Amino acid sequence: MRIGFYQFAPIFGDTSKNVERMAKMLEGLSGSQGNSQGKANGADLIVAPELATSGYLFLEKSEVEKVADTVPGYATERLQEAAAKSNCGIVFGMPERKGDKIYNSAVFVDGSRVVAVYRKVHLFDKEKLFFAPGEEGFEVVEYRGAKLGLLVCFDHMFPEAARTLALQGAEIICHPSNLVLPEYGQLTTRVRSIENKVFWILSNRYGTENRGGRALTYTGVSQILAPGGKVLKKAPEKGDSLMIVDVSPEDARSKRIAEMNDLFGDRKPELYRL
Secondary structure, three states: OEEEEEEOOOOOOOHHHHHHHHHHHHHHOOOOOOOOOOOEOOEOEEEOOOOOOOOOOOOOHHHHHHHOEOOOOHHHHHHHHHHHHHOOEEEEEEEEEEOOEEEEEEEEEOOOOEEEEEEOOOOOHHHHHOOOOOOOOOOEEEEOOEEEEEOOHHHHHOHHHHHHHHHOOOOEEEEEEOOOOOOHHHHHHHHHHHHHOOEEEEEEOEEEEEEOOEEEEEEOOOEEEOOOOOEEEEOOOOOOEEEEEEOOHHHHOOOEEEOOEEOOOOOOOOOOOO
C-alpha cells in the first residue's frame, strides 16, 4: 500500500480555492506517472491538513458558519471526482455542518463514496468557541486491505485516543493537523506510533495566519511513521510538500516487542484507573 501526505497552507475563508488545490493535486497524480493499475503514482491514500478547506484562525462564529459544509456537499463531491481520476483516497479536514452544530471534522473519500467522517473530540483552545466536540468516539474503517483510524490535531495529546483505535485493529492512523506548538505533535505522534506499533500519517499545514490582531504560525514538518516510530518521510518546516511511501499494513499487526513481551497482551486494564 502506498500512503502519503499533502502539506500546504490553506487560504483563509476561500473554500473553493482550497478544495480546488487539493483536487488538482490528486488529478495531477493520475497522469503519466500512474502505474498499470491506474493508481495515482501507485498511491492509495493521501492525507491533507486539518480545516484544509477553510483555514483555521476564526475570530467569530459567523465566519465558521460561512465556510461550513455538509457531508456530502461541495468539498466531498469535488474531491470524490478528483479521487476517481487518480484512484486514490484522500483524508482532509473541514468545518462540517450537521444539523444545528458545526464540527472540526476529518473526512475520508475515495472515487465512489464517503468512506468515513471523524468529528474531533478534543478541541484546542478557542476551537471551543466555534465547534461542537465529536461524540461518536473513535472508529476503524477498512480500506484496500488495511484498517485505518482518523484523528485530528490536538487528539495527539491524549494517548487514550490512539490506543482506542489500535485496540480495534487500526494499522494506519490518519492525522490532519494545524499544529502550532513547535515539536510537540511531531514528537508525540512518534511516541503514539511506538506505544501502539502503528503507521502514522501526520499531515500538518505551514505558514502564518494573522487576523484581527491575532497571529498563529503553523509548524509544518508533516511526517509518515512506521510502527516503532521510525520516520519514513518528513517535510520541511515551510513549503508545499507531497510525499508518498510504500508500506505493508501487516507490519502493524504484531505488537510483540521482545520474545516474552506483547504490547497489548501484557496490558493490565483491571489495574488501570482511567
